[in-house]
Each structure stands twice: as structure tokens, then as C-alpha cells.
Amino acid sequence: MPLRVHEFDWPDRAVVGTIGLPGARTFFLQVRAGKQVVSIALEKQQSALLAEKIDEMLDQLITIGGNPFSVPTSTPPELVDNDPLEAVHESFRTGAMSLSWDPTTAQVVLEAHPLTDVASDGDDQLPDEDGDDETEMLLVRMPVGTARAFAKRTRKVVGAGRPACPLCGYPVDSDGHVCTFPED
Numbered sequence: 001m002p003l004r005v006h007e008f009d010w011p012d013r014a015v016v017g018t019i020g021l022p023g024a025r026t027f028f029l030q031v032r033a034g035k036q037v038v039s040i041a042l043e044k045q046q047s048a049l050l051a052e053k054i055d056e057m058l059d060q061l062i063t064i065g066g067n068p069f070s071v072p073t074s075t076p077p078e079l080v081d082n083d084p085l086e087a088v089h090e091s092f093r094t095g096a097m098s099l100s101w102d103p104t105t106a107q108v109v110l111e112a113h114p115l116t117d118v119a120s121d122g123d124d125q126l127p128d129e130d131g132d133d134e135t136e137m138l139l140v141r142m143p144v145g146t147a148r149a150f151a152k153r154t155r156k157v158v159g160a161g162r163p164a165c166p167l168c169g170y171p172v173d174s175d176g177h178v179c180t181f182p183e184d
Contacts, residue, residue, distance in 0.1 A: 006031075006038040006091065007139045010107075014142055016047050016154040017085035022162045023173055029094070029112065030085050031140050037086055040112055040138055042094040044158055051154035053099050054108060054147050061101070061144075069106045071144045079149035092136050108147040112138040 008014070013032040018025040027047050030039045042050075061071045095115035102109050114136055142150060162171035167179050 002135070004136045005139055006036075006136065008033050008036075008038075009141045010143060011140060011146070013081065014140055014146060014150050015081055015083075015085070016042075016050075016150070016157050018157060018160075019085065019088060022160070023171065025161065027157070028085060028088055028090070029138070030088065031138065032086065037089075038091050038138060039085070039088045040092055040094050041090050042097075042112070044161070046094060046097065047154050048158045050097065050099070050110075051151040051158070054151040057099060057101060057108060058144060058148055058151075069103070069144060072148050075149045075152045076145045079145050081149060081153060091138070094138075102141065105141065107141040107143055110138070110140045110142070112140075 008031045011031050011033045013030070016027060016029050018027050020026055025044070027042050027044055028039045029042055029047075029050075030037065032038075058071050061069055062073060092114035094112045096113045098111045100109045100111075101107075162173060164170065165172050165177055165179055170177070170179075
């Protein structure tokens with residue numbers, strides 16, 4: 001089964017954005033370099049955790065004596081990206097993701113792999129008999145400023161969802177909310 005790698009080194013744009021209304025949003029990680037644009041679907045929780053882990057990684061790098069990587073403590077203003085997603089054509093739905101640091105290029109490295117289908121007995125589903133199934137992955141290398149801007153935007157997008165009920169903490173839908181908070 002051939003592996004198709006959507007690889008971006010120093011992308012022009014790397015953002016998380018959504019399509020849909022709060023409560024029914026689909027989250028996408030979209031990366032662009034030149035005319036190549038790849039969009040992968042991911043869960044809200046994956047988005048939030050990704051932003052958190054990127055910030056943790058960058059904050060930890062700052063503590064290294066002398067900060068040889070020039071990691072910014074906040075988002076550089078010139079890297080703020082509040083534009084909507086470009087045309088979305090979902091390449092795959094994200095399953096496993098990993099983050100790492102490449103000290104030779106001073107870049108955050110993000111890998112995203114597709115959600116795999118698992119048969120009811122727990123075994124991975126086999127490819128089609130003709131063997132044409134292709135496995136995909138996204139590989140993005142972001143400089144530290146871009147990574148910091150990516151994390152900030154992602155936190156903003158995640159936080160723009162439905163407000164939480166002050167009593168029970170569950171999301172309040174636009175058509176109302178029946179609070180199940182237990183009475184004393």
C-alpha cells in the first residue's frame with residue numbers, strides 16, 4: 001500500500017478553522033504552500049490539545065539557557081492570520097497526531113495520520129483486493145513564529161463555540177438548553 005505524504009516545509013499558511021455553526025462545526029487543519037493546499041478534518045479536542053502542546057513545547061524551549069532558537073513568547077503581529085479557510089477539500093479525517101522539535105532547522109514538526117477503520121473484532125481493515133488503497137499522512141514543519149501564531153489562532157477558534165451553561169457546564173445550544181443540574 002503506497003504512502004502519500006502531504007509534506008510542507010516552511011508553509012505559507014498553517015491554520016485550524018471551522019465550517020458550520022457552533023454545535024455543528026467541523027474542524028479542519030489547513031496548510032498551504034504556493035498552490036498546494038491540503039485540508040484534513042480533526043476533532044475539536046484534537047485541535048485544542050494540539051495548540052496546548054505546541055505552546056508547551058515552545059515555552060519549554062524558551063527555558064533553554066540563552067534561547068538559541070529565538071522562540072517568541074507571544075505571537076508576532078505580522079504572523080496573525082484571522083482569514084477564513086480557503087476552499088476545503090478534505091484529504092482525510094485525522095486519527096493519530098505527533099509533535100516533535102527539529103533543532104537543526106528550529107522548526108516544530110507536526111505529523112497527522114488518518115483515522116483507521118477497525119473491524120468489529122479489533123483487527124485493522126484490509127485494503128481492497130485490487131490493492132489500490134493509499135495511505136496518506138500530513139507532515140508540516142513550521143518555524144517557531146508560525147507555530148506560535150498557529151496555536152493562538154487554534155485556541156481562538158476552539159473557544160468560539162457554544163457558551164457553557166453556568167449551572168451544569170454543558171454547552172448551551174442556540175435553540176435552548178435544558179439544564180440537568182441537580183437541585184438541592
